[in-house]
Amino acid sequence: MTTKTTRVVSGIQPTGGLHLGNLLGAILRWVRMQDETECLYFLADLHSLSEYMDPAERRSSVREMAAALIASGIDPERSVLFPQSAVPAHAELCWILNGTARMGWLNRMTQWKDKAGKNREGASVALFDYPVLQAADILLYQATHVPVGEDQKQHIELTRDIALKFNADFSTDLFVVPEPYIGGGTAARVMSLRDGRSKMSKSDPSDMSRINLTDSDEDIAQKIRKAKTDPEPLPDSADALDGRPEAQNLVGIYAAINDESVDQVLGRFAGQGFGTFKPALADALVALIAPIRSRLDELRRDPAELDRILADGAARAAAIGAPVLVKAKSVVGLTD
């Protein structure tokens, strides 16, 4: 994917307190993709309305997340970075696509089923409609590729179905049918440092379970020193880590930081214990996080500059999306 005829669009829900799981799971892939093609990245604040969030927390999370993305290497000059709600065309196109999406399609979405659980009657309409807004995010910019994790693939499939049905119903080729994109190098599913079977999460009550982008070098070293492991030495192949979730997690983290495979890492550490591996991992983590932490500090001290960057991103995004919305309105007969 190296030509300029490709365009990447992706969004991330604003939650305060970014951690290593967000960084290695999504953000560093976004950063690497900037070298491959034109990228639009947004803070999905409209999506966040699908579940209750304190308004002050929503406001601060959007800024915090934007700062963390820039600190991690999203370059707002090269890429277009903006809050979703600052470009009203997302909501407008979503409403148009609501005429195309089918109840039956949305009813089959596993994220809807998981999040609504047994209480469908009490779930918000926005939670049900979430995938249609996601389709609008993508189709508005005629994205060719959408970098997402495994859990979002079904939403990309739905976006394709909506694009195809809209194009067929209105005899147009307006919408580009996007592909999920599994590129940008190694992405890791980062697990809790206390339990290798549950995902690293900002909602885990134990701060020792995660590495935050704001952790000091000492915090990081201590968390890795105390991370749960097993008494066995490291094996020489990835397969031999099966059934050792904590070991698998730590080696996976190391591999993702270095953009290497687990087998490559084990090639160097096979036969060694955690007494050797953990300090190497802590060093790699400190080298990764320390510069991000200090850029984040700077950005936090200048909220006006951050707002300027986001307003500039929103203006550029609006300009890219405008012709598509104009055409969509005309194709369905809202305008001439």
Ligand code: TRP
């Ligand atoms: N649903 C995505 C997630 O939870 C976030 C998202 C919203 C998104 N709109 C998008 C991702 C458009 C890619 C493209 O991760």
